[in-house]
Amino acid sequence: MKIYEKSLAEMKQIAKSYTKQASDPQVEKRVADIIANVKERGDAALKEYAKAFDGVALDNLRVSQAQIDAAYDGLSDDLKSALELAKKNIISYQSMEVQNGFIDSSKSGIIRGQKVTPLQRVGLYVPGGTAAYPSTILMNALPAKIAGVDEIVMVTPPQKEGLSPVVLAAAKIAGVSAIFQVGGAQAIAALAFGTESIEAVNKIVGPGNIYVATAKKQVFGQVAIDMVAGPSEIGILADDTADPVDLAADLLSQAEHDRRARAMLVTDSKDLALAVSQEVGRQLETLPRKAIAQAAIEDRGFIAVMPSIPDMFALMNDLAPEHLEVQLENPMQYLSDIRNAGSIFLGKYASEPLGDYVAGPNHVLPTGGTAKFSSPLGVYDFVKTSSFVQFSKEALQEDLAAITALARAEGLEAHARAVESRFRGVTANENS
């Protein structure tokens, strides 16, 4: 693993030298065509795509409840209890994210408040094949459940060998309302615009390939979408009290996701840097996904040795990693030094995969530096707010001069007159 000993400014530049996924005009065009076709032809288009792209002829797009129940019943006890534990902890943590709105009636004649309303229908995309993670189904569906969403509709590509039973079981555990066999851009189009079988939703969440991501961007505005996730990232802040074997294992846990994953260690100890680099090489050898992890480590992984702890935090805040491990002595004391990170893991035993599965916080997190302005997926993503006001005549009259002054300064005469309409004739004839 590459080790750098550079200044903070140089190190920030080096860390930036990775490329973003560029958009592909050909993909854009194909996705636009698919969306237009689904919009026009509905279920018929979805069935044609299932045959053409997935090699599956479908009579019904919707998965039967019997098939879902059978998948759940067939789940191993180990996996069932693991998913139930994950569910319990997700609910206990993410319920703390629930917003309640507010009301203020402290001024005579004035009531002002905020009303929180769950979205009505949400769509969840679940990729096919080996990229179908049951944990991700829980992470996407449960906050919507907690928020009070009426219906959570899952879409997933048809598979020649049939849908993954673990995926179906996880959907049942997560409380998904209905599952449809439809994948790719066509699934996103169906969720955004509706078809005969699939009612349109208000928001689409869940990971997917470039076609799914492009389709989500194209329907954005018609419906809401979650962030478009980039490759996984882990940033570790460690001093010489940290265990190099643990650190190497944690770096590799993210590197195994994707050749473009980013594993980054920032430390003030050259000795630790050398030990971790060696350990990464050693542990790589026996990994089933060695090829992927090795490519990620070699192309995009790095270790930065910095002169001080403040410089370590300055660099890491600039990187704004999806996952941040703080493996320093007394890690909790640094909470206020962390400005940008999706999810923060404090201390030796908060190994990143703990957060992927059972700790409770969401594992759908901002990537690619977007933690500078984005939050983890949460209950707040499945509600929206409305403000409300009620004023008495006296309260409105008190603000009348200010409203009309501003309206007329902005050249909006009808705005001024609308408020004045409530007092028409008042000065001319108080008794009218």
Next chain:
Amino acid sequence: MKIYEKSLAEMKQIAKSYTKQASDPQVEKRVADIIANVKERGDAALKEYAKAFDGVALDNLRVSQAQIDAAYDGLSDDLKSALELAKKNIISYQSMEVQNGFIDSSKSGIIRGQKVTPLQRVGLYVPGGTAAYPSTILMNALPAKIAGVDEIVMVTPPQKEGLSPVVLAAAKIAGVSAIFQVGGAQAIAALAFGTESIEAVNKIVGPGNIYVATAKKQVFGQVAIDMVAGPSEIGILADDTADPVDLAADLLSQAEHDRRARAMLVTDSKDLALAVSQEVGRQLETLPRKAIAQAAIEDRGFIAVMPSIPDMFALMNDLAPEHLEVQLENPMQYLSDIRNAGSIFLGKYASEPLGDYVAGPNHVLPTGGTAKFSSPLGVYDFVKTSSFVQFSKEALQEDLAAITALARAEGLEAHARAVESRFRGVTANENS
């Protein structure tokens, strides 16, 4: 004004029959070129565009503090106190939107929490000419201030006749950190990528023309953006207790914004419908912005007479208007019947322009039906959250089996090994 007496289903279809703003490939291309040029050539490009597009030769992009102070000092007392009243009420309302994060330490060995962090730098676009509304500067900058954003950078197109003093004064009242004379797509590019004079920001907010909106979409992902606002909308729910003169005035207050504005009245009273329609015609005659308001009313305004109050709400929730007035008897009792609306105005004296200026809730609101999934601009738009966890060895051990079961079910061996690394040698030799 057109009056319909249709079923709920028919009325939903009729209401949908307005076109969305389509994207223009030529604009897309020109904006992409401008962004690339600013990214490469920085301030030099900005100054060239100022000359070419705005006809202004600039030495300094940044507006001097002396110019801002002079504008503030020259503001009329009426406008100054109106803006100060607006500021006070915006702060008192939007401070209730502040989020505090949470921490849970109820389980032995486990600390889980959510940390709320303000964005560091925010950019605010303010259009030039007559579209520069001082109220909008307050509505965009103050929630960022309340959130604790370090720097709020305002950009606005250079004007041959000099920048509007009211705009500069409003920026000072709102606590804007710096003002730069740069407009259009080039301003958005400068905010997203930074130049010699303008440091890059984390989020860009504020209204703008098609070039600004297109540029915001193109830099989305590099930075966060607010929603792209469509034409103004007002939806009014009224029964025969409402005053047709007031209703007509309120409909026109939104119609005067834009030829594409939507003014919609939904009522159960045919008499009211006829009276409002007549009043709209009468009041239009004397409006300074008659041409605009008339076009909006004729092309896109309508009155729907529905058979019942539940149908009135069903239709209005489907319309999901930016502004919703409830001019029914005892309006507060209907709060739970409203599902989709940006801002809600309850009763005769909550005339919509009250909310545009001084009531306190934000006037930057979801349009075009996006209130089904979007919220008003608020303090929450200027912070982001990070989850954090700290586990003891014993707490991690308790979850070990579940984590490794899920990791291996998902084919992610390195995930399982990272957690197991913390317990290596434990079973083989407890004393090692």
